[in-house]
Amino acid sequence: MEEKVGLAWHRLVTHWANNRFPDAAVNLSQLSRATAILFRALGGNHALMVQAGSATLHQARRNWLQILAGSDRKEDLAWVDHEALRLPPIIDYYSDAALNRKLYFWLAALCAVDNRTHLPWLQHNQQATQWLIENYPGLAADYTQLVQAEIRRRPSIEKLPEDAARLEHAIRQALLVPGSIKQLPSARWSHAPVLLWLRPASSSNEVFLAENEQDSTHTDHNAQQKDEIRRTSRRVELPKRKGGLLLFHPESIFSWGEYARVEHETSENDDDNLVQAADDLDEISIATDSQRTAKSLRMTLELPTRHIDTSALGSDEMLLPEWDYRTRERRINQCCVKLQPMANNAPCALPEHLLTLQRRLRRQFAALLPVRQRLKAQRDGLEIDIDPFIRHLSHRTDSDNRFYLDQRKHERDLSCLLLADLSLSTEAWAGENYRIIDAIRDSLFLFAETLSDIHDRFALYGFNSKLRTNIHLYPLKSFEEVYDAGIRGRINQIASAHYTRMGAAIRYATTILSRQKTRERLLLLLSDGKPNDSDHYEGRYGIEDTRDAILSAKKMGIRPFCITIDQDAHDYLPHIFGKENFTVIRKPSQLPRNLSFLYAQLTR
Amino acid sequence: MNNASNNILKSIPPTTDTHIAPPPYFSNENEISLFEQAYHNRLPVLIKGPTGCGKTRFVEHMAARLGLTIHTVSCHDDLSAADLIGRHLINHSGTYWVDGPLTQAVRYGGICYLDEIVEARKDTTVILHALSDNRRILPIDRTGEILSAHPQFMLVISYNPGYQHLLKGLKPSTRQRFVALTFDFPNAAREAEIVQTESGISAAIAKQLVTLAQALRNTANHDLEEIPGTRLLVNAARLIQSGCEPRRACQAAITECLSDEPEIVNALANIVSAVFAG
Numbered sequence: 002m003e004e005k006v007g008l009a010w011h012r013l014v015t016h017w018a019n020n021r022f023p024d025a026a027v028n029l030s031q032l033s034r035a036t037a038i039l040f041r042a043l044g045g046n047h048a049l050m051v052q053a054g055s056a057t058l059h060q061a062r063r064n065w066l067q068i069l070a071g072s073d074r075k076e077d078l079a080w081v082d083h084e085a086l087r088l089p090p091i092i093d094y095y096s097d098a099a100l101n102r103k104l105y106f107w108l109a110a111l112c113a114v115d116n117r118t119h120l121p122w123l124q125h126n127q128q129a130t131q132w133l134i135e136n137y138p139g140l141a142a143d144y145t146q147l148v149q150a151e152i153r154r155r156p157s158i159e160k161l162p163e164d165a166a167r168l169e170h171a172i173r174q175a176l177l178v179p180g181s182i183k184q185l186p187s188a189r190w191s192h193a194p195v196l197l198w199l200r201p202a203s204s205s206n207e208v209f210l211a212e213n214e215q216d217s218t219h220t221d222h223n224a225q226q227k228d229e230i231r232r233t234s235r236r237v238e239l240p241k242r243k244g245g246l247l248l249f250h251p252e253s254i255f256s257w258g259e260y261a262r263v264e265h266e267t268s269e270n271d272d273d274n275l276v277q278a279a280d281d282l283d284e285i286s287i288a289t290d291s292q293r294t295a296k297s298l299r300m301t302l303e304l305p306t307r308h309i310d311t312s313a314l315g316s317d318e319m320l321l322p323e324w325d326y327r328t329r330e331r332r333i334n335q336c337c338v339k340l341q342p343m344a345n346n347a348p349c350a351l352p353e354h355l356l357t358l359q360r361r362l363r364r365q366f367a368a369l370l371p372v373r374q375r376l377k378a379q380r381d382g383l384e385i386d387i388d389p390f391i392r393h394l395s396h397r398t399d400s401d402n403r404f405y406l407d408q409r410k411h412e413r414d415l416s417c418l419l420l421a422d423l424s425l426s427t428e429a430w431a432g433e434n435y436r437i438i439d440a441i442r443d444s445l446f447l448f449a450e451t452l453s454d455i456h457d458r459f460a461l462y463g464f465n466s467k468l469r470t471n472i473h474l475y476p477l478k479s480f481e482e483v484y485d486a487g488i489r490g491r492i493n494q495i496a497s498a499h500y501t502r503m504g505a506a507i508r509y510a511t512t513i514l515s516r517q518k519t520r521e522r523l524l525l526l527l528s529d530g531k532p533n534d535s536d537h538y539e540g541r542y543g544i545e546d547t548r549d550a551i552l553s554a555k556k557m558g559i560r561p562f563c564i565t566i567d568q569d570a571h572d573y574l575p576h577i578f579g580k581e582n583f584t585v586i587r588k589p590s591q592l593p594r595n596l597s598f599l600y601a602q603l604t605r
Numbered sequence: 606m607n608n609a610s611n612n613i614l615k616s617i618p619p620t621t622d623t624h625i626a627p628p629p630y631f632s633n634e635n636e637i638s639l640f641e642q643a644y645h646n647r648l649p650v651l652i653k654g655p656t657g658c659g660k661t662r663f664v665e666h667m668a669a670r671l672g673l674t675i676h677t678v679s680c681h682d683d684l685s686a687a688d689l690i691g692r693h694l695i696n697h698s699g700t701y702w703v704d705g706p707l708t709q710a711v712r713y714g715g716i717c718y719l720d721e722i723v724e725a726r727k728d729t730t731v732i733l734h735a736l737s738d739n740r741r742i743l744p745i746d747r748t749g750e751i752l753s754a755h756p757q758f759m760l761v762i763s764y765n766p767g768y769q770h771l772l773k774g775l776k777p778s779t780r781q782r783f784v785a786l787t788f789d790f791p792n793a794a795r796e797a798e799i800v801q802t803e804s805g806i807s808a809a810i811a812k813q814l815v816t817l818a819q820a821l822r823n824t825a826n827h828d829l830e831e832i833p834g835t836r837l838l839v840n841a842a843r844l845i846q847s848g849c850e851p852r853r854a855c856q857a858a859i860t861e862c863l864s865d866e867p868e869i870v871n872a873l874a875n876i877v878s879a880v881f882a883g
């Protein structure tokens with residue numbers, strides 16, 4: 002008898018406490034592109050990418066079973082901020098995998114609904130839900146199923162104390178009839194998190210973390226966590242204490258983490274302490290599916306902090322603007338470009354390992370590029386031109402006997418500037434004894450060989466950056482120079498260093514290209530990852546600045562095109578270049594060969 | 606016989622039946638009156654706009670409205686000047702001349718509509734120059750004829766700016782001869798009306814199709830190279846109208862037509878599922 006009770010007890014505990022269905026789990030990694038596309042389709046900002054968000058520690062009344070089993074403290078909620086659309090890394094709340102999948106899409110859709118009105122959390126979620134179910138009947142059907150499952154999953158009202166029960170009832174009502182609940186009744190505990198709703202936003206508090214430009218440490222962005230999990234920090238209002246009782250609306254406080262944070266904020270306001278404080282918090286998430294240690298996660302902390310230094314630079318070097326998407330302004334004289342001619346470039350021949358490929362390319366190019374044009378009505382040629390012959394017959398004139406078709410070289414009225422990313426990340430290995438920078442070097446060699454073969458006008462530049470004050474441009478070949486052993490010597494010398502302030506480099510290349518008198522001007526960017534620098538130039542900031550530089554180039558009639566080896570480029574390059582203006586090369590080792598072919602395709 | 610013009614077999618001028626009702630066209634702005642004014646001032650018209658947004662339908666509608674015949678040529682990079690102007694052919698009694706569509710319109714009046722003009726070779730577009738400025742002449746060097754355009758002749762060209770190739774595009778000297786009309790997709794209410802009229806589908810489904818189209822258009826440039834035109838919606842609506850299940854119809858008539866990448870096609874199917882309940 003005792004044994005029986007024990008078994009039932011155990012079953013009960015694990016069943017209720019876990020509330021998870023690993024067999025039906027759906028991973029974000031399987032759906033990140035699909036959810037991102039739905040997000041954009043429903044009007045979401047193209048600059049935002051899908052990322053795994055951190056789990057939110059909620060302060061709901063845990064039932065004693067969960068306390069016993071020590072589980073269910075963290076819930077993955079979804080939200081959208083200025084950088085990304087954050088979805089739970091894994092969803093396994095429901096027993097049906099299809100339903101877990103639907104929850105992903107539902108959350109992505111919810112994130113896409115505009116909240117420029119900054120409605121409070123309760124109102125926004127209800128209103129957004131209403132809007133979606135009115136406009137998207139398919140989503141509405143999914144929502145109905147999700148609500149049923151969610152209500153089944155939620156703590157049962159009968160077992161809750163009176164105030165919590167009232168609160169829970171209101172939540173359910175808001176789920177069943179969105180828009181029907183104006184305010185939640187107060188209770189001593191927060192309600193159980195609502196998985197169908199977005200996490201309460203704190204966007205107004207989300208400000209960039211400005212690092213000190215000098216003392217910032219270098220992070221190799223290849224080593225960055227792919228599915229970066231964000232730590233969160235939000236500023237919340239200090240709950241008022243009255244007679245020992247906490248009085249606040251349940252939606253105004255969301256986690257123990259915040260609670261702890263508030264206390265830190267009242268004591269200190271030093272940034273370093275804030276970082277420390279955040280480290281103390283329980284809000285740092287560990288991906289459920291991740292076996293990597295927390296140490297390897299690149300933590301990005303969003304803290305309201307110091308302002309970014311935006312003072313104009315005064316110097317006689319070339320100064321360029323930078324775009325700040327938060328204020329929507331193009332600040333002048335933000336970036337200082339320094340030309341770095343390659344030192345000691347001993348002339349050299351084409352490296353031996355490229356000779357075969359170069360010969361093959363030369364042969365294939367003759368066929369690929371229709372550098373020939375058919376000329377009609379020639380005195381001599383390879384084929385007979387029937388039209389002038391018939392004309393001759395009908396006119397019965399003997400004067401004109403141009404009956405042949407001939408071929409002539411096509412005029413290619415075009416200049417191409419190739420800009421290669423030489424940041425430190427290109428130091429990464431791309432294969433055995435082959436680094437990305439080696440692939441770039443080989444690509445430059447073959448590209449130059451091909452273009453000089455077909456007599457197209459071209460220039461080659463490399464770039465990297467160390468903050469906005471030091472944007473290095475390495476002139477490898479200007480438009481005026483002839484490709485020769487000396488130029489090869491410079492290409493041979495390229496090396497990787499520093500960061501990638503892409504916007505400035507593109508703006509510089511644009512000024513050079515805009516001086517070219519040809520009909521078409523092509524700017525090719527060879528890249529291995531997102532724009533970034535060691536200051537605030539990263540994430541959305543860098544992406545939006547690069548996009549601005551590209552838009553300006555387009556306005557000047559230049560056609561930009563990006564060739565990247567970053568397999569995640571689909572997340573951000575479309576926003577910068579437009580879908581048809583970039584391509585992702587699967588393996589860096591294919592870059593040298595593909596670059597020339599791409600060029601052929603682009604200019605055919 | 607030393608003059609080829611004796612030998613010209615002039616095509617019979619097509620009779621215009623002004624009583625045929627113009628095909629339905631829902632206008633967006635003032636393009637109808639602009640087109641009419643261009644016609645009365647003998648100015649050529651250039652129509653820019655994405656595929657399936659009603660360019661061809663508009664020209665057909667205007668032709669019927671103005672009582673003009675219409676000669677449509679879809680341009681491609683092998684199109685030669687002779688394909689537009691005409692050529693000599695041979696028969697048992699020797700050679701004879703046949704007018705091309707452009708020459709016919711110039712000779713007898715009517716609209717010559719050159720679709721996707723940027724696809725044509727550059728040497729083809731230069732023959733339009735003398736026709737599209739105030740000279741309004743077409744020199745036919747093969748017959749030695751210099752043809753002055755019929756007062757009812759009108760040249761209309763169109764292209765889709767999205768498809769422009771790096772080394773293609775209209776020369777400024779060509780472009781600046783035309784009155785330009787820029788077309789875009791109609792607003793949601795009008796597009797739903799179009800879908801309804803063209804297919805006979807219910808207003809509710811027409812609205813859903815337009816919601817779908819707008820969602821798909823939102824992803825343009827990021828996920829899709831092509832954006833769905835009204836044509837695709839009309840096609841899907843027709844399938845649904847004849848009994849096809851809506852999700853299936855949208856897949857066959859819309860999403861599969863927009864991309865070949867399986868990952869994208871699957872993601873688009875999710876958008877369809879968001880709009881149409883299964």
Ligand SMILES: Nc1ncnc2c1ncn2[C@@H]1O[C@H](COP(=O)(O)OP(=O)(O)OP(=O)(O)O)[C@@H](O)[C@H]1O
Nearest residue numbers: 629630631656657658659660661662803835836839
């Ligand atoms: N404004 C409109 N009024 C009526 N029907 C329209 C309108 N716009 C589009 N349609 C419908 O869409 C279909 C496609 O339009 P149309 O053939 O005119 O496109 P288009 O702009 O010429 O495209 P393309 O560039 O591919 O030739 C028409 O057959 C018609 O059914």
Ligand SMILES: [Mg+2]
Nearest residue numbers: 660661662720
């Ligand atoms: Mg058409």
